[in-house]
Amino acid sequence: xxxxxxxxxISTRSLTKHYGSIPALNSLTLDVREGEIFGFLGPNxxxxxxxxxxxxxxxxxxxxxxxxxxxxxxxxxxxxxxxxGYLPGGVALYDSMTGAQVLDYLARVQGRAAFRRDELVERLxxxxxxxxxRVRDYSRGMRQKIGVIQALQHDPELAILDEPTEGLDPLMQxxxxxxxxxxxxxxxxxxxxxxxxxxxxxxxxxVGIIRxxxxxxxxxxxxxxxxxxxxxxxxWRGVAPDATTIPGLADVTVDGDRLFATLxxxxxxxxxxVASPSLRDxxxxxxxxxxxxxxxxxxxxxxxxxxxxxxxxx
Amino acid sequence: MSMPLFARTLAWQRTRWIIVSLALxxxxxxxxxxxxxFSDVIRDLANSGAFPEExxxxxxxSLFSLPGAVTLGTQHPLxxxxxxxxxxxxxxxxxxGERQRGTLEVLLARPLSRTAVYVSISLGLLLVVAVVLxxxxxxxxxxxxxxxxxxxxxxxxxxxxxxxxxxxxxxxATFGLAASVSFDRAGPAIGLTLAYLLLNYFFxxxxxxxxxxxxxxxxxxxHHFNSTEILAGAVEPIDLLIxxxxxxxxxxxxxxVFPRRDLAAPA
Numbered sequence: 001x002x003x004x005x006x007x008x009x010i011s012t013r014s015l016t017k018h019y020g021s022i023p024a025l026n027s028l029t030l031d032v033r034e035g036e037i038f039g040f041l042g043p044n045x046x047x048x049x050x051x052x053x054x055x056x057x058x059x060x061x062x063x064x065x066x067x068x069x070x071x072x073x074x075x076x077x078x079x080x081x082x083x084x085g086y087l088p089g090g091v092a093l094y095d096s097m098t099g100a101q102v103l104d105y106l107a108r109v110q111g112r113a114a115f116r117r118d119e120l121v122e123r124l125x126x127x128x129x130x131x132x133x134r135v136r137d138y139s140r141g142m143r144q145k146i147g148v149i150q151a152l153q154h155d156p157e158l159a160i161l162d163e164p165t166e167g168l169d170p171l172m173q174x175x176x177x178x179x180x181x182x183x184x185x186x187x188x189x190x191x192x193x194x195x196x197x198x199x200x201x202x203x204x205x206x207v208g209i210i211r212x213x214x215x216x217x218x219x220x221x222x223x224x225x226x227x228x229x230x231x232x233x234x235x236w237r238g239v240a241p242d243a244t245t246i247p248g249l250a251d252v253t254v255d256g257d258r259l260f261a262t263l264x265x266x267x268x269x270x271x272x273x274v275a276s277p278s279l280r281d282x283x284x285x286x287x288x289x290x291x292x293x294x295x296x297x298x299x300x301x302x303x304x305x306x307x308x309x310x311x312x313x314x
Numbered sequence: 315m316s317m318p319l320f321a322r323t324l325a326w327q328r329t330r331w332i333i334v335s336l337a338l339x340x341x342x343x344x345x346x347x348x349x350x351x352f353s354d355v356i357r358d359l360a361n362s363g364a365f366p367e368e369x370x371x372x373x374x375x376s377l378f379s380l381p382g383a384v385t386l387g388t389q390h391p392l393x394x395x396x397x398x399x400x401x402x403x404x405x406x407x408x409x410x411g412e413r414q415r416g417t418l419e420v421l422l423a424r425p426l427s428r429t430a431v432y433v434s435i436s437l438g439l440l441l442v443v444a445v446v447l448x449x450x451x452x453x454x455x456x457x458x459x460x461x462x463x464x465x466x467x468x469x470x471x472x473x474x475x476x477x478x479x480x481x482x483x484x485x486x487a488t489f490g491l492a493a494s495v496s497f498d499r500a501g502p503a504i505g506l507t508l509a510y511l512l513l514n515y516f517f518x519x520x521x522x523x524x525x526x527x528x529x530x531x532x533x534x535x536x537h538h539f540n541s542t543e544i545l546a547g548a549v550e551p552i553d554l555l556i557x558x559x560x561x562x563x564x565x566x567x568x569x570x571v572f573p574r575r576d577l578a579a580p581a
Contacts, residue, residue, distance in 0.1 A: 019576075019578070049579045050578075050579075053577070053578070053579065056422075056423060057422075058419075058422060058576070058577040058578075059576045059577065059578065060574070060576055077427075078425045078426065078427050079425070081422075081423060081424060081425045081426075082425035084423075085423075086419075086420075086423035088416070088419040088420065088423070088579075089579070090416070091416070091419075091420065092415050092416025092417050092419065092420065092580075093417065093420065094417055095415075096326075105318060105322060106420065106424065108318035109316060109318045109319060109421065109424040109426065110424050110425065111424075111425060150420065151423075
């Protein structure tokens, strides 16, 4: 492996992992900046968990190089995990222990005081009575709460969370998003794997899209949403005007006085163009990350992006 | 070495540890009782020629003498089963079981090297094996005292009995731990370790019952723990060496293999 300079909390350079002849991560280059919430998106089997497990030393890279918090993932794995909090996907806990015992035990093994536990317990509404119950009696949501608390209770510099809201009810998801926002405000970095696009859209600053082990793109969430095609529906009084004069429209179909189309680019320019006394109704469907995501996945022939434009952060 | 993990390993086994220790202590007390009750009968049977002597023995043990009875007590299937609870059951599931349940993920997310995980769990389980062996030997001594035959039991040689016994059962324990770090599921690890134990036991018993197959005993670890000889003051260094090697080789294997294994996401 060749060591190269790194400039992110997580930096990978051509990171590759093969299981035998099967590629799981393919020359992945990525930088996650300090103090951001980075969403790592992809369907099951895309390589999200492989990436996380490689960063944490569960898997050994086949090629390439990576650092976490400036430390080599191969040589300094233990040091990295001292400063990191990890929530595995579908977290498993010690069923014979109580919730409090699990948290105490993991804090002792971590070797750092559980500074944040009380705050997390309160925000995730985990009453002391529940903490005194055995984990085997917990619902899935309660296990997930304990999973979140164990990952964050020692106030890690970097939190790596694999599908963190799995099993949380909508109210707890909101509480969890609030916790993430506060961590970011305190300068903590969060690497967040998910296939729930709406939550990535909601909480992440940037998003990386992975497919078949290839990093397809990295974007600012805001930028991605702004670039999204929107579906528009326009209704006029009388005959619809010539759609070719309206900037940014494509896939236009006209049905009587109603026009349906896809809008690319700047919304304000479009709105100015259609604004007229004959306009009866205008609907612009909000840009969804899901559509952006599906676009990437629909483009079978697209080569993976590894440059500053799409793949790695500059 | 992680003290919290070491302590948890001990706590994890606490109930079984206490039950098996008490059971082995009780079993140890019974052996001198059997000896005082049946040794004369067995000796008469042997002298009568009605039964071949090998049928009146079991493995390397017999009721002809108290040291022989002690050997019988350590080689009897009941004692093997109780000792195997930890030397096979607990060791082979220690790491593979955590992996299967998914709790190894949470543990290895802490600042622990895999070597530290292995060492902490191994030391905890080897300590448990040592304690249950001590309970068994304490039972022999207590039983001999209760039966008034303590003078037939050379107590000064008991530490060597413990050492040889610990190397033997420690060898099965380290084999179980080596299997445990090699598999993602507990089933194959238990199966392999149990097969190793049973094969050793089969060779020992087969050779003791059938003279033509006596050579098979040389290939059994059980044959290299003969309390009768040790209590007679005749310690065979080769026995200690063989059991010691069988103890150490799986440790070296585990220390090499475990840190290098890829731990993919649990299914």
